[in-house]
Amino acid sequence: MRFTSEASLGGVREQLFVLGEIPGVLWTPEDAVGSRPVIVFGHGGGRHKKAPDVVNLARRFVTECDFAVVAVDVPGHGDRPVDEEYNRIATQNQARVEAGEDLAPLIAGFQAMVARQTVPEWRAVLDAVQQLEHVGVSPVGYWGVSLGCGLGVPFVAAEPRVRAAVLGLGGILAKAEDAGRITVPVEFLVQWDDERVPRDQGLALFDALASADKTLHANSGKHGDIPEFELDSTLSFFSRHLA
Amino acid sequence: MRFTSEASLGGVREQLFVLGEIPGVLWTPEDAVGSRPVIVFGHGGGRHKKAPDVVNLARRFVTECDFAVVAVDVPGHGDRPVDEEYNRIATQNQARVEAGEDLAPLIAGFQAMVARQTVPEWRAVLDAVQQLEHVGVSPVGYWGVSLGCGLGVPFVAAEPRVRAAVLGLGGILAKAEDAGRITVPVEFLVQWDDERVPRDQGLALFDALASADKTLHANSGKHGDIPEFELDSTLSFFSRHLA
Numbered sequence: 458m459r460f461t462s463e464a465s466l467g468g469v470r471e472q473l474f475v476l477g478e479i480p481g482v483l484w485t486p487e488d489a490v491g492s493r494p495v496i497v498f499g500h501g502g503g504r505h506k507k508a509p510d511v512v513n514l515a516r517r518f519v520t521e522c523d524f525a526v527v528a529v530d531v532p533g534h535g536d537r538p539v540d541e542e543y544n545r546i547a548t549q550n551q552a553r554v555e556a557g558e559d560l561a562p563l564i565a566g567f568q569a570m571v572a573r574q575t576v577p578e579w580r581a582v583l584d585a586v587q588q589l590e591h592v593g594v595s596p597v598g599y600w601g602v603s604l605g606c607g608l609g610v611p612f613v614a615a616e617p618r619v620r621a622a623v624l625g626l627g628g629i630l631a632k633a634e635d636a637g638r639i640t641v642p643v644e645f646l647v648q649w650d651d652e653r654v655p656r657d658q659g660l661a662l663f664d665a666l667a668s669a670d671k672t673l674h675a676n677s678g679k680h681g682d683i684p685e686f687e688l689d690s691t692l693s694f695f696s697r698h699l700a
Numbered sequence: 701m702r703f704t705s706e707a708s709l710g711g712v713r714e715q716l717f718v719l720g721e722i723p724g725v726l727w728t729p730e731d732a733v734g735s736r737p738v739i740v741f742g743h744g745g746g747r748h749k750k751a752p753d754v755v756n757l758a759r760r761f762v763t764e765c766d767f768a769v770v771a772v773d774v775p776g777h778g779d780r781p782v783d784e785e786y787n788r789i790a791t792q793n794q795a796r797v798e799a800g801e802d803l804a805p806l807i808a809g810f811q812a813m814v815a816r817q818t819v820p821e822w823r824a825v826l827d828a829v830q831q832l833e834h835v836g837v838s839p840v841g842y843w844g845v846s847l848g849c850g851l852g853v854p855f856v857a858a859e860p861r862v863r864a865a866v867l868g869l870g871g872i873l874a875k876a877e878d879a880g881r882i883t884v885p886v887e888f889l890v891q892w893d894d895e896r897v898p899r900d901q902g903l904a905l906f907d908a909l910a911s912a913d914k915t916l917h918a919n920s921g922k923h924g925d926i927p928e929f930e931l932d933s934t935l936s937f938f939s940r941h942l943a
Contacts, residue, residue: 649907649916660903663918664892672927673892673918677911684915686940690933697929 458585469519476585479578480536481529482506484515485591489525492593494699495586497579497619498528499601499609505535514600514688522696525592529582531604532574543571561655565630568607575608576615583618596620596699600691602646603627603653603680610662614638621698623691626651626680628658629665636665643668644694647675648682701828712762719828722821723779724772725749727758728834732768735836737942738829740822740862741771742844742852748778757843757931765939768835772825774847775817786814804898808873811850818851819858826861839863839942843934845889846870846896846923853905857881864941866934869894869923871901872908879908886911887937890918891925 462473465487472483485493496518500508506528515526533540550563586592599622601609606627613622614635622639625646629636645663649656663673672694676684705716708730715726728736739761743751749771758769776783793806829835842865844852849870856865857878865882868889872879888906892899906916915937919927 647916649914669920671892671920673890673916675906675916675918677914686936689936693929693932 458588467516467520469516476529476582478537479529479582480506481527481582483586483589483592484519484526486519486523489523489591491591492595493523493525493591494595494598494695495525495527495583495592496598496600496695497583497612498526499575499579499599499605499612500528500531500534501602502604503534504604506530507535514691517688517692518695521692522700524598524695524699525586527582527586529578531608532571543567546570560653561628561658562630564653565607565628565632568604568627569611569631572608572611576612579608579612580616583616587618598622598695598699599624600695602683606662607632610639611635613641613643621695623694625674626654626659626683627662628654629661630658632662633665636662637667640667640669642670642694642698643672644691645671645673646683646687647673648680649675649677651680653680710759710763712759719772719825721780722772722825723749724770724825726829726832726835727762727769729762729766732766732834734834735838736766736768736834737838737841737938738768738770738826738835739841739843739938740826740855741769742818742822742842742848742855743771743774743777744845745847746777747847749773750778757934760931760935761938764935765943767841767938767942768829770825770829772821774851775814786810789813803896804871804901805873807896808850808871808875811847811870812854812874815851815854819855822851822855823859826859830861841865841938841942842867843938845926850875853882854878856884856886864938866937868917869897869902869926870905871897872904873901875905876908879905880910883910883912885913885937885941886915887934888914888916889926889930890916891923892918892920894923896923 458476460474464471468487470485470487474481518524518526530537533543587594597618599619603626606624610632613619621642623644647659701719703717711730713728713730761767761769773780776786830837840861842862846869849867853875856862864885866887890902
């Protein structure tokens, strides 16, 4: 793990790093000493590790909960090089949608393929940040919706250090098996008028989670319209389960 | 409106009253002066105006939000006399369930009948408490699940003073028309493993609400198992919309 830059603003220390070929960012309280819960963030499709919604929520976790937050660029996103193979498949899928195929199964299959790369990458990132003196070993949370849910469900299923997860804006397709292996508390976000994820598929993914303690929050509005007050709820959720 | 007793505990003033034949209770901040939002509470089936869950949440509204809370006994409950007609129908319904009929439509029909009495009763109670100097005229909220939802949906649909409502543990049957007339913000509670309200009927009631701003919170567990943290969410919801 190699740190490439560092800055502090408003009590939050931001360190950019590279782990192998993975560019990432770590946010911690300024002058943090000792171990603390860390939230792993999975960003949305076409976005990147420092997308405004990620930064906004990450800063709140640091300043209001004293947590650490880590996010990395998904392959083909942010500071990572174009991935020829993923690009080829995305282009094919686009053509298939234009020819009348359903979007949801194509997205689900694509995300499942990318997850086979990101699950080991994110586990390696977690290994690395937990060795830092100002992060250390404490319970881990995962936050990710949309693409961050497609990649997050297999990650949370595979990684026993994750003790609580916020997921959502994703459907059951290609995720049923992994969902059935998730037993930690989950807060699951649904947009009631989601134009990309059919409502029944989102509800079915929530239903498939094996967690005894799971909460679904559905709000009116489209895929990108998660209301601001859900972020307050996310903070309460992780405080309840990790702090 | 005739007050029959009064007590104060921990900053909360509790006044029992009778309005006509309706026994009720009003909670306000001790030494409250001037107008404040009031939450109308609809209690659950077989319970009463001072059921522990009502008292617990009412005290939080008073101490944490500076609101007033009013609750009355539903006909046939609490301090009200046995209602021969309702009792006869309830006994008939019990026999029909034992003979194999579905419970949900029978409950829905029964609640719709009782609502024809409670809607005007609750509006009269609201008229009366808003004339009190320590309650006054401010935005009104409604909180009610289960029976409190069955009676609450027609009440919220009929009463323009209600500006936000928490509803839930109820299904679409016999409520679709009223739900389509509700346009205020709603937080709607579903228990994912509800043994009394079929899941699809609960989701359909949420779907039928005409509110542009509506949130569904579904938690794992049975009808009576609403988790404690939902009460925190309820407080945030009303603070956001009434304060």
